[in-house]
Amino acid sequence: MFHLTFSMQNYIRTIHELSYGNMGIRVSDIAETLDISKASVCVAMRNLEKSGLVDRDENRLVYLTDEGLQQAVLIVDKLNIIKCFLIEKLHINEATAEQDAFEMENVVSHETLCSMCRKLNYASRKYGCKGKCCVHAENCSKENCSKEDCKEG
Incomplete structure (x- = not known):
């Protein structure tokens, strides 16, 4: 298991809260909730995706993976x-x-x-x-x- 930075934890917590654990959410919703730019969220989502914590679908909605959900909980x-x-x-x-x-x-x-x-x-x-x-x-x-x-x- 790797160490999650405070920032990564913040993104995972936010995705979990906005998605209720299973709904896809938009990058713009994450950016608005955390009061940061969409570009910053996109960079973070790529890193979380590489870490196996989130997935994105063809509509670019963000979902927690099983590992991401476990970390969120x-x-x-x-x-x-x-x-x-x-x-x-x-x-x-x-x-x-x-x-x-x-x-x-x-x-x-x-x-x-x-x-x-x-x-x-x-x-x-x-x-x-x-x-x-x-x-x-x-x-x-x-x-x-x-x-x-x-x-x-």
Whole structure:
């Protein structure tokens, strides 16, 4: 998995919000929402397309790929996942959990976020998450893997 820049995350989040996850949207709509030029959006869409996160159809509408949708759900839900984990698993009060989650959201790794998600069974709560972010399962060895931590246990 590659690192998404803040700018890439902003585009993916915007596409997800405007498209409701599955509708194609126009470059001009993205530009208007982010208050940037259409030329800048076109450059970004080419980069996201090369990264396999978006596709464009014959009408030049932009769609999130399955990977793009997965990333969008992670981006949108990251703060909520961290906050829920702090409250439900560590029993931190809501105000502190919200502040801590805000501080942690930009530094927590994808692997840690997905582990929190699995511990919370968060994927089953959200419409877009398909539970495909099992980084631990991809990197586990029999010595450090338990069925609780790894879907492939």
